[in-house]
Amino acid sequence: MNAQPKPALSPTELDAFWMPFTANRQFKANPRLLARADGMRYWTVDGREVLDAVAGLWCVNAGHGRREITEAVTQQLNTMEFAPTFQMGHPIAFELANRLAAIAPPGMDRVFFTNSGSESVDTALKIAIAYHRARGAGQRTRLIGREKGYHGVGFGGMSVGGMVNNRKIFGSSMVPGVDHLPHTLDLGHNAFSRGLPHWGAHFANELERLIALHDASTIAAVIVEPISGSAGVILPPVGYLKRLREICDKNDILLIFDEVITGFGRTGKPFAAQSFDVTADLMTTAKGLTNGAVPMGAVFAQRKIYDALMQGPENAIELFHGYTYSAHPVACAAALATLDIYEREGLLTRAATLAPKWEDAVHSLRGTKHVIDVRNYGLIAAVELDSRAGKPGARAFDVFLKCFERGVMVRQTGDVIALSPPLIIEEKQIARIVETLTEVIRDTD
Numbered sequence: 024m025n026a027q028p029k030p031a032l033s034p035t036e037l038d039a040f041w042m043p044f045t046a047n048r049q050f051k052a053n054p055r056l057l058a059r060a061d062g063m064r065y066w067t068v069d070g071r072e073v074l075d076a077v078a079g080l081w082c083v084n085a086g087h088g089r090r091e092i093t094e095a096v097t098q099q100l101n102t103m104e105f106a107p108t109f110q111m112g113h114p115i116a117f118e119l120a121n122r123l124a125a126i127a128p129p130g131m132d133r134v135f136f137t138n139s140g141s142e143s144v145d146t147a148l149k150i151a152i153a154y155h156r157a158r159g160a161g162q163r164t165r166l167i168g169r170e171k172g173y174h175g176v177g178f179g180g181m182s183v184g185g186m187v188n189n190r191k192i193f194g195s196s197m198v199p200g201v202d203h204l205p206h207t208l209d210l211g212h213n214a215f216s217r218g219l220p221h222w223g224a225h226f227a228n229e230l231e232r233l234i235a236l237h238d239a240s241t242i243a244a245v246i247v248e249p250i251s252g253s254a255g256v257i258l259p260p261v262g263y264l265k266r267l268r269e270i271c272d273k274n275d276i277l278l279i280f281d282e283v284i285t286g287f288g289r290t291g292k293p294f295a296a297q298s299f300d301v302t303a304d305l306m307t308t309a310k311g312l313t314n315g316a317v318p319m320g321a322v323f324a325q326r327k328i329y330d331a332l333m334q335g336p337e338n339a340i341e342l343f344h345g346y347t348y349s350a351h352p353v354a355c356a357a358a359l360a361t362l363d364i365y366e367r368e369g370l371l372t373r374a375a376t377l378a379p380k381w382e383d384a385v386h387s388l389r390g391t392k393h394v395i396d397v398r399n400y401g402l403i404a405a406v407e408l409d410s411r412a413g414k415p416g417a418r419a420f421d422v423f424l425k426c427f428e429r430g431v432m433v434r435q436t437g438d439v440i441a442l443s444p445p446l447i448i449e450e451k452q453i454a455r456i457v458e459t460l461t462e463v464i465r466d467t468d
């Protein structure tokens with residue numbers, strides 16, 4: 024099926040939209056415009072088909088154009104387009120929270136709704152601080168993130184994040200009292216590991232060093248992505264997350280897993296916490312929650328956290344936090360329809376079934392010119408290229424462009440090509456992605 028070609032936009036028509044995380048001038052000189060999507064594919068405005076190897080931006084886990092979601096959203100818009108959730112409620116918000124609690128890691132059965140991953144992160148950080156205060160430990164306000172971490176772009180998420188370009192120009196505006204663990208990427212020890220690397224669990228012990236420096240009594244929470252996405256797919260060494268959990272437990276520090284990209288089936292279980300058998304105290308999600316169809320995020324909390332905050336007079340608001348669009352009815356309808364699809368089609372565990380084929384396919388890139396590492400887990404992979412002298416990121420950007428020209432959409436970050444296809448992917452499409460990538464890398468200087 025071909026999309027109807029649409030007239031191209033003239034250069035001046037591209038001016039007004041200040042594009043996010045984009046080289047605006049470069050893009051506008053040679054725009055890549057998408058017009059339509061279905062299943063595993065996009066079509067460009069000029070009708071060219073592009074295989075989606077990144078689920079949009081790690082969010083369209085059930086593939087594009089899911090009619091059930093469209094219908095649920097349409098029906099909700101026709102019934103009640105908006106309802107407040109401050110001192111009011113609407114039934115499907117409660118239904119969705121219950122459905123999410125049922126697939127969550129053990130004990131995480133309280134759900135706070137947001138509209139994005141960034142809002143989920145800032146919400147979780149605030150809940151962590153409020154929790155300690157409610158228990159009489161109001162001095163626990165320090166937050167610990169990790170180098171190369173990405174937790175969105177709010178002030179809280181930026182501060183605990185560890186990607187230099189996202190931080191350096193806002194340096195003096197960071198949330199105070201934040202420190203960072205070292206990242207766990209080490210090509211010297213772990214290049215071309217299949218699945219989780221076996222070397223590096225000891226990086227978790229750095230948390231003890233930070234505790235010795237700041238004292239546990241000042242630390243509210245540690246936030247990490249179980250698998251980092253934006254920094255170029257960094258996997259936790261075997262035993263690393265368990266060790267973090269132990270140190271947090273010993274010191275009464277909350278552990279927050281940022282599962283914005285790992286949530287909803289990406290790792291082969293509903294959440295990475297379940298794949299790695301480590302449960303956090305708070306868990307941030309977004310993206311796959313609605314299959315990307317409507318913006319929505321959700322923070323999952325252990326019941327003990329919710330209960331600790333349910334104190335004071337009954338008429339008192341317990342947590343002064345929330346968004347006009349928390350549990351927006353249209354987003355709730357999209358999320359419920361999405362969960363129905365995930366469950367009916369077994370998508371929350373399909374990545375585990377496909378993972379061995381995916382792993383073999385992506386590791387076939389080992390030995391290709393420029394390739395210095397391949398990393399994978401579930402339906403995630405990264406191919407790291409050596410950088411051109413003095414031009415970090417340039418080679419991978421060329422690869423990204425050429426893949427797009429040859430009909431495959433990948434993501435580039437630094438000199439890493441990241442892959443995170445919709446969970447409905449078929450084996451022949453895995454082969455197509457890897458063949459295209461191999462050819463393109465071979466053809467790139």
Ligand code: PXG
Nearest residue numbers: 139140141173174175252253281283284434
């Ligand atoms: N936490 C994590 C772990 C994320 O990956 C966010 C928070 C922020 O979510 P919002 O919805 O506010 O953007 C993210 C977002 C990429 C890529 O290609 C990753 C994200 C966004 C855009 C691109 O790796 N992650």
